[in-house]
Amino acid sequence: MTTLPPVVPAHSDLPVAIVGAGPAGLSAARALKRLKIPYTQFERHSDVGGIWDIDNPGSPMYRSAHFISSRDKSGFFGYPMPKDFADYPTREQILRYTRSFTDAFGLRDAIRFGTAVSAVRQDEDGAWTVHTDRGDTRARAVVCCSGVTWDSVTPEVPGSFDGQLMHSVDYTEPSLFAGRRVLVVGLGNSGADIACDAASSSAAQAFISTRRGYHFVPKHTFGIPSDETEWLPVWAERLAYGVVRRVMIGDVSRWGLPRPDHRLFESHPLLNTQLLHHLQHGDITAKPGVARFDGADVVFTDGSRERIDLVLFATGYRTSIPYVPADYFPWKGGRPQMYLNAFSRERHNLFGLGFLEVNSSAYTLFDRISQVMAQYLDDQSRRPDRAARFAKLVREDRPDLSGGIRFVGSDRHAAYVEIRAYRKYLRSLTRRLGWADMSPGMFDGIRATTSETDSRHVAH
Structure with a gap:
């Protein structure tokens, strides 16, 4: 030193x-x-x-x-x-x-x-x-x-996988998803965006996997961008968004996402209610964490499995x-x-x-x-x-x-x-x-x- x-x-x-x-x-x-x-x-x-x-x-x-x-x-x-x-x-x-x-x-x-x-x-x-x-x-x-x-950080997953593996750092175009069963692993804002790209494109089916639940914050509240309430103290923002979330979003576990295990702002909130739209309409299916690969299948921590063509890790840096x-x-x-x-x-x-x-x-x-x-x-x-x-x-x-x-x-x-x-x-x-x-x-x-x-x- x-x-x-x-x-x-x-x-x-x-x-x-x-x-x-x-x-x-x-x-x-x-x-x-x-x-x-x-x-x-x-x-x-x-x-x-x-x-x-x-x-x-x-x-x-x-x-x-x-x-x-x-x-x-x-x-x-x-x-x-x-x-x-x-x-x-x-x-x-x-x-x-x-x-x-x-x-x-x-x-x-x-x-x-x-x-x-x-x-x-x-x-x-x-x-x-x-x-x-x-x-x-x-x-x-x-x-x-x-x-x-x-x-990029790509987690090690037990087993072998027959499909394509990639990290979000290499993703640019939604045409990548055409006709494929796509799993996005990770629920940061990029992961949510990319899952929505898959759902909006010609993907055969889109899935998103997350181990942790996150708070969703609408991008607009009362017609203005939500971050314009930054002048409020943290406790007041939490109170305001608590009311907004209950009225505008509700319980996200209804669509397969885990409930948050932390208070608002203790981790990054998700400013992506478009993801909820796709979950509500079945364009995206929420899954828990990935347990292992098994050939053409991905096996999840709840024991369920899905045949997947492309796994995209949005797992950070x-x-x-x-x-x-x-x-x-x-x-x-x-x-x-x-x-x-x-x-x-x-x-x-x-x-x-x-x-x-x-x-x-x-x-x-x-x-x-x-x-x-x-x-x-x-x-x-x-x-x-x-x-x-x-x-x-x-x-x-x-x-x-x-x-x-x-x-x-x-x-x-x-x-x-x-x-x-x-x-x-x-x-x-x-x-x-x-x-x-x-x-x-x-x-x-x-x-x-x-x-x-x-x-x-x-x-x-």
């Missing part, structure tokens, strides 16, 4: 290295640019967008995907999504919006496209060496923004940062343990942006934590006393970001934060350290001109 000295040499002559040009990486880039901190951004793909670019190798995106949070509650700070977008934007709209954001703030010039990072190492002087397939770069800091939905040595972060339950889910406690100026689960849109959280990171880096050059105060917090501060929610005790939930608690803590931290709080016009000085933006749209 590297012990952080009270004041660390800033290496201000070196750029910050950002790995990845998805939404998290772009947020980091804008924050650094605002404070005139030099940086270089590495992106292995040919354009920005991260997972929202379906042509990006390793993207888990599928044609029918939509944003899980609503238009007006999502998006980058100070750059709202267009009002003509759907309440829950399509993947094409999100990709277009992300690229528009990139051009609006002139972020392309610092990105090295087609450049994959293979390793980062901290040198003895505290600076960093970034190894890429196009050569090495020295940096004062490294910001890992390489995402969490590409290293490992958090992987393969280019960072494992001992640079402590890992627990397959998740890197970082201060505020963003700052390495082991290595000075190693950051991870996007390695958290949250019960709301993550984009504005990316912006908030990016501002903290940028302020800290700026202070290392301009206010080393204040930088040392924050470095001490990185080592010692362990805030409760659960908002009083007892999240389900799974590996995935080890990185969960409650949106209101997280934002409140960041505001408190900003005030304590005397940093500037976020304001709507804070990025106006780095916006590209209209002519620059138009020319970039033509070029890209």
